Amino acid sequence: MRTKLLDLRTGGTESITDITDMCRDFVSEGGGDGLLNVFVPHATAGVTIMELGAGSDDDLLALLGDLLPKDDRWRHRHGSQGHGRDHVIPALVPPQATVPVVGGRLELGTWQSIALVDTNVDNPSRHVRLSFLTGAG
Template sequence: MRTKLLDLHTGGSESITDITDMCRDFVAEGGGDGLLNVFVPHATAGVTIMELGAGSDEDLLALLGDLLPKDDRWRHRHGSRGHGRDHVIPALIPSQTMVPVVSGRLELGTWQSVALVDTNIDNPSRQVRLSFLTGAG
């Protein structure tokens, strides 16, 4: 198993960050077949595989805003207004995903990208752990 820690800055607003190229570069370094595990060690962010750049990312943020409004209904209260909803995000957008790798290439569909989803405007510094798991032989 090989691992790499990515340090990202997501800014001061809700964001979806495309990390596909970073994932692609990481698995290409060693080549081979296996699984790429993408893990976000944060209680207020998640990772997903989806189409990006055609409005889907904005649609996802709008959907999360509709489902989980940033208001004062949340019991978890600290930080900016409505921050408690950020702690619910990983229940909907998981903290990890797996991508098959064949011959050192991500086996994503034509329009699929790997994305970090971060709605927490209080903490723009994020880490993503990439782990390339290969068979023993």
């Protein structure tokens, strides 16, 4: 298994950050077949595989805003208003995703990208752990 830690700045606004190229570069370094696991070790962020651009990322943020409004209903209270909802996000957008790799290439569909979903405006520093698991020893 090979691993790499990505250090990202997501800014002070809710964001979806495309990390597909970073993942692609990582798995191409060693080539081979296996699985890429993408994991974000944060309680207020997640990883998704979806089409990005063409409005899809804005649609996802709007959906999360509709489902989980940033208001005072949340029992988890610290940080900016509605921050408690950020702690619920990983239940809907999990903190990990796994992608097959064949011949050192991600086996994503034509319109699929790997993205970090971060709604926590209080913490713009994020880490993403990439792990490439192969069957060969």
